[in-house]
Amino acid sequence: MARRSDQPATDNAARERILDAAEELFAGTGFDATPTAKIAAAAGTPKGLLFYYFPKKINILTTLFAERMPVAPLCDVDRVARHGDVVGSLRRLARGLDLGRHESVLLRTVLMREVDTHPEVRGHLRRLTDGLVELTESVLDAAAASPPDARRRRDAARTFVAVMLFDANNRRFDGRQPDLAAAARVVAAGLTGG
Template sequence: MTASPQHHSSRSTKRQVIIDTAERLFAEHGYDATSTARIATEAGVPSGLVFYHFATKLDLLLAVVQERPAPSEVLRSAARGRTVRQRLRAVVAKMAEELENDRAVRIIVFREAQGRPEIASRAAEMFADASATVADVLADADDVVADRARVQTAAELVVSRVFLDTVALGQLEPATKRHAAMIDLIVETLTSTPG
C-alpha cells in the first residue's frame, strides 16, 4: 500500500521542519549541546519522528549541511557585466548576500568541520565549487589577460575572504565597499600583462 500524495507531502514537510529546527539549534548552541529531544520539541514533532527520518543525530547534521543548493548557480547568475571589475563586484555582493542569508549553515560548517570529517569534506566541496565558479566567471570577462592559474588563485582569494568576513567576522558594511581594495588588486592582476 502506498501513501497518498498528501500524506507523503506531510511527511516531507515534517522532515523539513526537523531540518530547519536542527539548523537553528545547531547554529545557536552547537551540535554536541543540542539533543534530538530538544529538536523534536521545538519542531513540534514526536521524538521518534526525528529517528524515522534520520537514523542518527549525525545523519541529521549531514542533512542540514548537504541539503542546501550549491553556490555555483547562484554565483553564475549574478555575474553580469563584461569586465573583470563588473563581474567581481557582482559576485562579491551576491556571495556575501547568500552567506548572510544562509548564515546558520555556514556557522555550523565553520564550527563542526574541525572534528567531523564528513562536514570538513562538505566544506571543502563547497569551497571548491564556489572557487571554480568564480574562476569561470572571471575567466570569461572581456578584459582578462591572466592565465588560468592566476584566475583560479584570484577566485580562491575572493571566496576565502568573503566567507571569512561574512561568516567568521560578521561584517556589516556592504561587501563591495569593504572588499574594494581586494577588487582593485585582482582587477589589476588579471587585466595587466605581467612585466
C-alpha cells in the same frame, strides 16, 4: 526506509520543523551536545518520526548543509561576467552570490563550529569553497580581455573567494566588512600582473 506515496504532505512540514529545530539547537549548543530527544521536542514531533527521516543524527547535520547551504553555484556566469570588465564582473558575482544572506546565520555558525570536529562538515565546506573557486575562475575567464594565465587565475579566484567568505562570516557577528570593490580591484590587478 522508503517514503510511501500515500503519506500526507504534512510529513514534509514535520521534516522541516525537525531541520529548523536542529539548526537552532546545533548553533546554540553544538552538534555533539544536542540530543535527538531535544530536537524532536523542539520540533514538536515524536522521536520516532525524527529517526524515520534521519536514521542517524549526523544525517540531520548533512541534510541541513545539503539543502540549506548547497555547494552548487548559486549564480550564472553569463549574468555577471562582462568581457573586459573584471572588477565589475567580480563585484556582480559577489552581489549575485550574496553569501552573507543566502544562508542563515545559524547555519553558518554551525558550519564554523563543527568544521574541525566532523569530517562531513569539513567535506561540505571544501566542496562549497571548491565550487566557488571554479565559478570565480569561470567569471574571470569570461571577463578578462585576454585569456589569463591559469595559475594567476586560480590564485585570483581563491583570493576573491576568501574575501567573500570572510565577508559572509563577519556578518554573523555584525563585524567589520571587507571592501569587496577594493578586493576586486586588487584581484583584477593581480590577474594581469599589474
